[in-house]
Amino acid sequence: MGDDGWTMKRRETQATTIRGYDRLIERLGGEFTQAAAAFQQLRQRLVRLLAWRGTSDPEALADETLERVARQLGGGLEIKSEDPFRYAARVAQLVAHEDLRALRREQTVHKAAQEQPTTTHDDDDDARMASLESCLEALPAADRELILTFYRGEKGSRIAGRRALAARLGISVNALRIRAYRLRQTLEQCIRDQVDDRGEPEMKSPPDTTERMEAAS
Amino acid sequence: MTDDARFERLLLGMLSEDEIDALNDDAIADDEVATRLAMLEDEMIDAYVRDELDDASKARLETTLLRTEYGRERVALARALTARADRVDPEPRATVTPIGERGSPRARPGGRWRAIAAIAAIVLVAVTALFVLRNLDRDGDPGLARGGLVVVALAPPVRGLPAVPSIEIGPTTETLRLEIDLEGTGLTPGDRLSVRLDGPDATVRHRAEDAVPTLVAGLPALIVDVPAPALQPGRHTLHVHDGRRRVGAFAFDIRGLPTQEPATRKPATQEP
Numbered sequence: 001m002g003d004d005g006w007t008m009k010r011r012e013t014q015a016t017t018i019r020g021y022d023r024l025i026e027r028l029g030g031e032f033t034q035a036a037a038a039f040q041q042l043r044q045r046l047v048r049l050l051a052w053r054g055t056s057d058p059e060a061l062a063d064e065t066l067e068r069v070a071r072q073l074g075g076g077l078e079i080k081s082e083d084p085f086r087y088a089a090r091v092a093q094l095v096a097h098e099d100l101r102a103l104r105r106e107q108t109v110h111k112a113a114q115e116q117p118t119t120t121h122d123d124d125d126d127a128r129m130a131s132l133e134s135c136l137e138a139l140p141a142a143d144r145e146l147i148l149t150f151y152r153g154e155k156g157s158r159i160a161g162r163r164a165l166a167a168r169l170g171i172s173v174n175a176l177r178i179r180a181y182r183l184r185q186t187l188e189q190c191i192r193d194q195v196d197d198r199g200e201p202e203m204k205s206p207p208d209t210t211e212r213m214e215a216a217s
Numbered sequence: 218m219t220d221d222a223r224f225e226r227l228l229l230g231m232l233s234e235d236e237i238d239a240l241n242d243d244a245i246a247d248d249e250v251a252t253r254l255a256m257l258e259d260e261m262i263d264a265y266v267r268d269e270l271d272d273a274s275k276a277r278l279e280t281t282l283l284r285t286e287y288g289r290e291r292v293a294l295a296r297a298l299t300a301r302a303d304r305v306d307p308e309p310r311a312t313v314t315p316i317g318e319r320g321s322p323r324a325r326p327g328g329r330w331r332a333i334a335a336i337a338a339i340v341l342v343a344v345t346a347l348f349v350l351r352n353l354d355r356d357g358d359p360g361l362a363r364g365g366l367v368v369v370a371l372a373p374p375v376r377g378l379p380a381v382p383s384i385e386i387g388p389t390t391e392t393l394r395l396e397i398d399l400e401g402t403g404l405t406p407g408d409r410l411s412v413r414l415d416g417p418d419a420t421v422r423h424r425a426e427d428a429v430p431t432l433v434a435g436l437p438a439l440i441v442d443v444p445a446p447a448l449q450p451g452r453h454t455l456h457v458h459d460g461r462r463r464v465g466a467f468a469f470d471i472r473g474l475p476t477q478e479p480a481t482r483k484p485a486t487q488e489p
Contacts, residue, residue, distance in 0.1 A: 058287040089245040151302040160403030
């Protein structure tokens with residue numbers, strides 16, 4: 001295939017993918033802003049699934065999964081499942097199996113594990129803390145107080161603090177855990193968004209309209 | 218094997234391929250399973266950050282979840298969140314501030330200010346009630362307005378504000394009601410507390426066992442009624458214990474002298 005043929009093929013694939021993203025967005029909510037939030041949530045659920053499977057890079061593989069789903073949707077596939085996540089999760093299973101097979105082939109899992117640092121740089125920590133502060137500020141005061149109280153203290157005092165907090169709110173400790181979990185998700189998404197805004201060119205939300213128009217042209 | 222045990226083994230990489238597939242299927246089909254798994258992941262990462270995992274689990278987590286960029290980022294976020302949460306001191310310390318002498322709400326977490334506002338509202342109601350009751354008394358409704366009640370809210374110190382409040386005890390005061398703000402102490406209405414009030418001469422002026430925290434506008438507080446005759450001019454310190462540890466010590470100064478003669482005073486039933 002010559003250069004022109006390759007470029008044309010590439011454009012076709014891109015257009016199919018973008019069409020697929022459009023259809024996915026439609027399934028997720030219709031309105032772009034609402035769908036973008038649902039898309040982030042969908043992606044994050046895939047990241048978690050892929051992490052639990054022990055894959056090498058859950059974030060990148062979640063993006064790979066979404067791109068495959070978008071290509072299939074753009075090619076005319078109909079998702080029968082009511083929840084698009086279920087279909088995407090099945091695709092993620094395949095992506096995970098491929099990744100794990102590749103990892104086994106390379107036989108470097110243990111070596112890589114030993115070589116990977118488990119800490120990050122101080123600069124990153126400072127930036128993350130700054131983002132956390134600003135994201136906490138964006139929460140309603142009651143939610144901010146809830147999440148900080150929930151995670152405060154060493155094991156013994158933390159458990160007692162949670163019991164007290166649940167009593168104060170008139171809910172069970174389990175309901176409190178779920179509320180804290182949801183708030184933490186919101187907080188982490190906010191921090192991730194801020195990190196992305198600082199310039200990491202990762203595909204973590206559907207392409208915007210301009211991109212779509214450019215790719216389709 | 219319980220679900221939680223199965224989830225834990227998944228996160229630690231201890232399940233077989235078939236078991237992983239089965240659990241993943243469950244997580245895909247059932248949102249509740251996925252949520253519980255995600256919550257357990259959060260808890261495990263928090264335990265890792267706080268060094269609360271046993272050595273074997275810690276080592277396993279490092280070779281599974283934390284091997285990935287995703288896992289390391291989650292650890293970094295958990296580290297930031299726990300550090301930020303711990304930055305607020307949950308233990309009330311040695312001093313108190315009275316209502317009306319506190320600083321701007323920005324100086325303290327919002328929850329505590331809700332407590333203070335609630336206590337302030339109670340004081341306002343109490344003062345209004347006393348005013349009304351005294352007027353009723355003047356109008357000949359006997360018994361309702363006997364005795365004066367002074368209500369003071371005691372809370373952990375606020376930077377830049379007077380550390381020890383000064384409380385005026387008038388001739389009609391019979392009872393000083395101390396409302397101790399327990400927010401952040403982890404105490405709940407089911408707990409049993411002991412309180413001891415030391416006077417300026419280092420003698421115990423009042424004592425109560427089995428004191429029970431209550432909820433004031435949904436926030437935990439301890440209400441201690443001290444008979445006015447038990448007080449003396451000068452520095453007093455109220456010590457609060459929960460049987461295992463000191464919850465806090467709250468100091469205040471008493472101004473004015475109770476004027477009742479000892480023989481006519483209402484007996485302080487819990488006085489030593």
